[in-house]
Amino acid sequence: DIQMTQSPSSLSASVGDRVTITCRASQSISNYLNWYQQKPGKAPNLLIYAASSLQSGVPSRFSGSGSETDFTLTISSLQPEDFATYYCQQSAGTPYTFGQGTKLEIK
Amino acid sequence: EVLLAESGGGLVQPGGSLRLSCAASEFTVSSNYMSWVRQAPGKGLEWVSVIYSGGSTFYADSVKGRFTISRDNSKNTLYLQMNSLRAEDTAVYYCARDRYGDSTFDYWGQGTLVTVSS
Secondary structure, eight states: OOOEEEEOSEEEEOTTOOEEEEEEESSOOTTOEEEEEEOTTSOOEEEEETTTEEOTTOOTTEEEEEETTEEEEEESSOOGGGOSEEEEEEOSSSSOOBOOOEEEEEO | OOEEEEEOOEEEOTTOOEEEEEEEESSOGGGSOEEEEEEOTTSOEEEEEEEOTTSOEEEOTTTTTTEEEEEETTTTEEEEEEOSOOGGGOEEEEEEEESSSSSOEEEEOOOEEEEEOO
16 A cells, blocks of 8 residues: 655744645656645545646635655645645555645744 | 435444445446545544445445445435444444546535434
């Protein structure tokens, strides 16, 4: 199975900050990497697919990059509604594993 | 608007069974890959199972042999039959649509809670 490791596990930041979350795959997955945002009590919401493509309706302050084993999610200027938990997910093959999550909190 | 609505969760004793349903609106379940993803209380996301449009099915090792994914085309509904339930199966179960058969989940249901406890 492909293991996905996110860092950091938690992060404190302020409104307006630039934030980067990283995700590392245990083997090459090309660009088969997605990012989701989840707020408490809600289902996950797709932000980025294929490593760097922005899902329709997602604000342009979210961006993704990377390939093979190393990927990043960047939020260019944090907004109050961005404080949530973020997950990466590999879609290269079953089982479709997720990272352990990064909880983004208000400083 | 695409909607997914899960039902069937609840409290069940260890060793028991439960069937979850996921009713879909504004798209055809049988034309898409559909997955179940679960989240234990306070934990991260775990993919459980997928059914491809052609009917092939795959499972996480943690549920293989105990869970069965299926669909009813006439009802446009996805199912997850869960047998031999264990305490570690306690979670919110989400159904999710695969965007273009690329294992990217673009629509999710609201989730249904399964609690396995005596």
